[in-house]
């Protein structure tokens with residue numbers, strides 16, 4: 001009997017049926033023998049709970065909280081993930097475990113890097129560059145100068161603007177410029193259009209705008225990469241094409257950043273002296289452990305190469321853009337709907353900065369804005385920018401009285417915790433006063449973690465607060481801001497790994513009660 005006749009004689013349909021049955025049996029064997037079973041939706045082989053949860057695990061968790069309680073599980077393909085929505089459950093997770101890894105994003109930077117050595121090294125550089133008072137002082141002034149570019153438009157009688165668009169351009173410009181030193185022109189494009197008589201500048205403008213859009217697509221891709229099983233991404237049309245689009249986007253971001261890094265490396269190498277080397281993240285990384293490193297260098301250890309620098313700089317730029325931008329929109333929405341809060345905030349502006357509305361705002365001034373601080377905190381509490389934080393266990397542990405092996409993905413449902421009636425009085429209400437010292441509102445441990453917690457806490461939190469506070473002071477010191485949509489109960493937004501504001505139309509007018 002020839003090989004061909006054997007192949008023809010085999011009943012392939014039966015073989016395929018057997019293989020599928022074996023796969024299903026194995027899948028459910030794993031499911032029914034899992035460690036510490038928790039309540040949760042019943043999964044299907046291959047897709048897990050994708051058909052019930054879609055790409056919004058946060059909404060699913062909220063909708064089913066009563067049914068499943070503070071600890072429930074979902075299945076992402078054949079991997080299990082545990083959602084936690086009680087502050088008492090999250091302490092050791094925050095403190096001891098790294099973020100859930102994702103093979104599609106683990107480029108060895110910071111956010112998805114679970115290698116303790118390289119993460120620690122990268123984290124040190126980032127902290128060294130964007131958390132120092134010197135950086136933050138300068139950043140306060142940069143925020144101010146960029147804001148002032150708008151004034152010629154806003155000083156008219158009435159100016160209509162969609163802040164959800166404006167702020168993304170603003171934050172892209174400011175983050176790119178401060179992290180990479182490379183001028184960015186999104187705001188120029190927004191105000192004056194993308195064309196310029198100088199062809200080189202025109203190219204730069206287009207590239208900046210493309211970068212801002214690429215950041216948006218990157219955020220959309222995060223949940224897709226984390227919650228769609230690999231098999232769908234690799235073989236099923238629709239998922240496959242989306243995956244390809246997202247990968248192309250990440251590749252473009254990487255190449256654009258590498259280009260910026262190469263150019264800056266050349267500039268530094270051709271410098272006669274070190275005077276023009278800045279204290280921004282890119283210059284710190286490029287000169288690290290080289291003869292130009294002010295802290296000295298070790299010849300036996302190699303300096304960072306362009307790709308290593310690229311991963312760190314890219315992640316910080318991505319993490320610093322839409323996060324602050326959307327928080328700005330949500331805070332503005334809350335202020336606009338709460339006249340008493342606005343009045344108290346404007347009073348605070350007057351008390352701290354006086355009547356001169358042209359007075360520069362300094363970093364040291366920002367500390368005195370305790371009420372504004374409370375407004376921003378309360379705004380992030382009511383509309384969580386990052387509704388969940390993810391972690392993966394690296395050793396055996398006990399959580400919620402149950403045993404867990406290593407490599408279990410945990411998701412801390414911050415949005416639910418921040419609105420829990422067990423932790424907050426009138427949790428749906430916007431009451432900044434609850435964050436003021438001496439307000440008698442003791443904050444339950446781990447119930448307010450807008451910047452995450454433990455060793456992976458957001459290193460951009462001070463930068464974000466400086467930017468948000470400076471922008472809000474500049475805006476409300478001089479202008480009245482009126483929402484176009486005064487009826488909706490919440491701002492127009494959607495969830496794409498973070499909560500994104502999709503529209504924030506307002507009318508800006510110079511304040512009548514002050515001399516502009």
Ligand code: HEM
Nearest residue numbers: 110111319320323324327385386451452453456458460464
């Ligand atoms: C309002 C604005 C922001 C919010 C609400 C926010 C929130 C967060 C959250 C929740 C995390 C995860 C923390 C955890 O898992 O425990 C995080 C991580 C991170 N954020 Fe932010 N962030 C903001 C702004 C920024 C800015 C401005 C930057 C930098 C320019 C930045 C850079 C990062 C980085 C690099 C990480 C990863 C840290 C690590 O894994 O070591 N973020 N952020």
